[in-house]
Amino acid sequence: MSAEARNEAKNPIENFLRMDRIPHIWCSGCGIGTVVSSFADALSRSELDLDKTVIVSGIGCTGRVAGYVKLDSFHSTHGRAIPYATGLKLGNPELKVVVFSGDGDLFGIGGNHFIHAARRNMDLTIICVNNFNYAMTGGQVAATTPTLANLSTAPYGNFEYPFSLPYLADACGASYVARWTVLHMRQVTTSIMEALNHKGLSLVEVITPCVTLYARRNRLGDGLNLLKFYYENSEVRHGADTRTLDIGFQAKITCGKFIDRQKPTFLECMNQHLSKTLGGKYIPYGVKP
C-alpha cells in the first residue's frame, strides 16, 4: 500500500524514486539505499532542473540505482556507464549527467573509461559505491578488495594490491574527489551537492558494507557492526595527499574532500581551441547564443 493510500505523510525522498518499483532488491544492512537517500537529499536541496538531470548506471548491485531513481534513467552494460554518460552529455550539453555505479563496474571492467573521462575532465558527476567486492555475482574479489580480505574467488585471502580510487582519480585528472563512509550521511550529501555543482569530472566514493557477502565471509558481523566499524575507524583529512589514502583490511579509512580544482571541461577545451584555431568559421557546439 502506498503512503498516499495509507494517508500518511510521504517520505520526502519518494518524489525522487520510482515508487512503483519499490521494494528494491538490496539486502537489509546494505548501504546502497542510504547513498541513494543522500543523493535524493542532494537533488532536493540543489537548484538543478530535474527534467534535465539524468542518471546512468552500469551493472551490479549499485548498477540497479538508475532503475529506482525517478529521473531520465539509463541502465547500461557492465563497465560502460561512463561512455554512455559521455554520449548523453556530448549529445546534449544542457544535461546534468550523473553516473551512479559500483567499484567493480567503474574501476574493474570499466576502469579504462574512468581514466579517460577523468583525463578529458568530462563534465560528469560520478558516485561510486565501494563495497570492496563483486556482490551481485556472489562476493568475488575486486580491484578494490583490501589485501588479505577473503572472498569467493580469493578463498585463501586476497594477495593483490587494491586501487586507491582517490589517488587514481587525482592522477588521471579528475577535478573533484571526495570519499566518505556511508554513515557519514550528511557529508555524503554535501559532497554529492558539491559534485553536482562542480563543472568537470567529479568522483564521490562511498565506502559501504556488503553484509551478505563481504562481511559474512570475513566474519565482520552484521550491517550495523560494519557501518559503525567503518565510521569509527575513519579519520577526516580534507585536502590529504592522495598518495596516502590506501585502505587496508579492517584498517583506517581516510575520508574528506581531497581535490576541488577548476579547469576547463572537454567541451570547453574543444570550443576554446577550435574557435581560436578556426576563427569565425567554427560553429561552437552546445553553447547558448
Added chain:
Amino acid sequence: MKTRKADPKGVLAGAHYLDGDFAIAEGALAAGCRFFAGYPITPSTETAERFAERIPFVGGVFIQMEDEIASITALIGAVWAGQKALTVTSGPGFSLMMENIGLACMQEVPLVIANVQRGGPSTGLPTLTGQQDMMQVRWGSHGDYRIIALSPDSPQECFDLAIHAFNLSELYRVPVFIMTDECVGHMHEKVVIPPADQIEIVERKWYTGPKDKYLPYKPDADQVPFMIKAGDGYRFHTTGLTHDERGYPVINAECQDWCVRHLCDKIDKNADKIIKFEEDQTAGAEVLVISYGITSRVSVKAVQDARRQGIKVGTLRLVTVWPFPEKRVRELAAQVKAIIVPELNLGQVIKEVERTTAGRTKVIGVPHCGGWVHDPNDILQAIKEAVK
C-alpha cells in the same frame, strides 16, 4: 513516416572524387548526423578523419574514444540525447562492439555503424579486403535480435546508403550497418552529392502525447515504439534487461517472450519494405549469380564473359543483406539451374541462400579467404560448371 529535406549545412553538394570511407562520412553529414565517436582502425579510419575535419564547420561533435566499446556506447547515449550518431570500425573493433550492439538493439536505439571489412580472423589482414563479418553482423551479439545490414559496391553507394542507413535506423529504431570492405572503402571514384533539397531525411518517430501516458516500449501499429529524448521531462527508464512496455525490468519467461519477439517482429514484419536489391537479366536466366559489395563488381566481368559464350546468366546484387531477400531468391531458385555465390569468405551468405532455396536448385559457392578480390575467371568457371 515523417520526412523532411536535408539540412544544407551538412550537404557538400557537387561532384567529388572521393573514396568510400570519405563518402560514408559525407553521407552521414548529409543525413543529419552530428555526432561521431570512434577509435582508429585500418581500413576505416578515413571516415573518422573526414568527420573530424568537417564537423567544426557543420556544428556537432567528434570524439575519439578510448576503444570501440566506449565508441558504440557513447553513440547510444548521444542518441538518447537526441542526436543522430555514427561510428566506423573494422573486424577487431567490430568484435569489441558486439555486446553494446546488443544493448542498442535491446533499448531500440537508432544508430549507424560502418564496418570497412578486412581479412580476419584476429588481426588478420589490416590493410587488405575481406567480407568475413557478414554472419557476425547478423548474429554477433548474444541472444535473439534483428538488425539491418547494407552492402555498398562503390563510393557513390557508400554516400547513398549512409543516408539510407540513417533513414532505416530512424524508421525501425534499430542499429543499421554499412558492411563495406577495404576495396570499396579505399576506392576513389566520382561521387555526386545532390543539393540538400533533393535529399529526403526520415525524422525520428517522436512521441507527442501526454507525458504521463508515455510508454517507451509500447509497439505502434508498425511494430515500432515512439521515441523521446533525455531532458524532455518524461523521467523515463531504459535498460538492457528484459523489460515491459514501461521499460521496467521483468525477469520471467513471459516478458522475455514478448520483449524478444517484438525486437524480431519489427524487422521481420517490415522486411519487404526494408529489402533492396538489384536484378539484371534474370528473366529467362539459367544461372543466377548472387553477390554483394566489391564481389558484385568483380562478378560483372565473369557474367559478361559467360553471356558472350552464350550462357544465360542473371544477377542479383544484394543491397540489403540482412534481412535477406528470401522471397525473391526462392522465386528465382525455381527458375534457374544453379545459383553461384562468390564472396570474400569461405561461405557465409551462401548458407542463407542454401537455407532459403532448400534444395530447389544447385547452389555453388566461389569461396575466397580475402586479401584480394576474386579472379573473375574463378566465377566464370563456376558459371560454366553449373550449365554443363
